[in-house]
């Protein structure tokens with residue numbers, strides 16, 4: 001378990017992390033979300049003893065990282081996949097880590113197999129692709145078979161197969177009773193991976209809850225209705241005071257807010273109007289995240305000819321909403337295949 005109490009980090013005038021209180025429970029994957037510059041990496045660095053808190057504390061299983069006798073056996077982390085000695089082979093990089101932490105060398109072979117790097121284990125890591133580097137970083141994090149794992153953007157540079165592999169790995173590590181704390185900007189991926197979310201904005205913890213509750217509390221469900229009589233139906237809905245929005249690429253459908261699908265269906269039926277589609281649209285983690293962090297975004301970008309926050313093919317966002325974050329472009333090259341998670345991993 002990771003526990004932060006009043007955790008604060010200042011760099012001069014800049015407050016990177018501001019009295020953060022949160023806990024990350026064992027047996028779950030907890031997503032750590034926040035806009036660029038929100039304080040995620042700084043928080044992770046303080047958990048790992050790489051940055052000293054200006055104020056407050058953070059502990060792993062009740063101890064500050066610095067007090068852990070053999071840290072790699074208790075906490076594994078992937079912060080920066082490029083932070084390896086490029087002149088060393090993947091095997092030697094892991095072997096050095098293993099030796100300096102009293103970990104048997106057979107574990108090096110195990111984790112190399114687990115992340116699917118057998119074919120390149122004797123190659124220098126400076127020639128590795130981003131995805132291969134991520135796999136090497138994950139291997140290093142797993143080396144000590146630790147009970148707590150921290151991953152900063154672990155799917156960065158991975159192809160779809162690699163992303164799926166990481167998702168299953170995280171879930172299986174949590175199912176084994178480990179604490180898994182993972183930051184990512186890929187909202188769709190986090191929605192599939194994490195059970196809980198901690199959201200940080202401008203250094204402050206904005207939410208610490210389950211994924212389901214976070215989405216339910218920060219985004220609204222709405223109804224999409226398609227009809228050959230959409231103009232007439234829209235008039236009737238507006239007459240009832242319901243808020244409707246046209247879909248820019250679909251003249252035959254509208255979205256209706258704050259009403260049930262039953263109410264829309266009944267209204268159409270009572271007026272003899274055919275429906276071709278009536279669907280409840282569940283909000284996404286991305287919508288919930290952008291709604292919650294709208295006022296916490298430090299770096300805004302624009303696209304010529306588009307309103308701030310507008311997505312191609314979609315209407316502009318409401319005032320106060322922000323543009324989606326840039327998403328990591330998956331690689332087109334195929335990374336080495338990894339076996340299913342847990343196959344080489346000691347079960348706890």
Ligand SMILES: Nc1ncnc2c1ncn2[C@@H]1O[C@H](COP(=O)(O)OP(=O)(O)OP(=O)(O)O)[C@@H](O)[C@H]1O
Pocket residue numbers: 011014015016034035036037038039040041042043
């Ligand atoms: N060594 C440093 N010196 C000064 N300011 C820093 C330092 N490290 C981080 N910061 C500032 O602290 C804030 C938080 O940075 P941090 O890297 O933790 O954010 P982040 O949420 O990880 O962002 P990103 O998603 O872009 O990686 C930012 O405004 C950043 O500029």
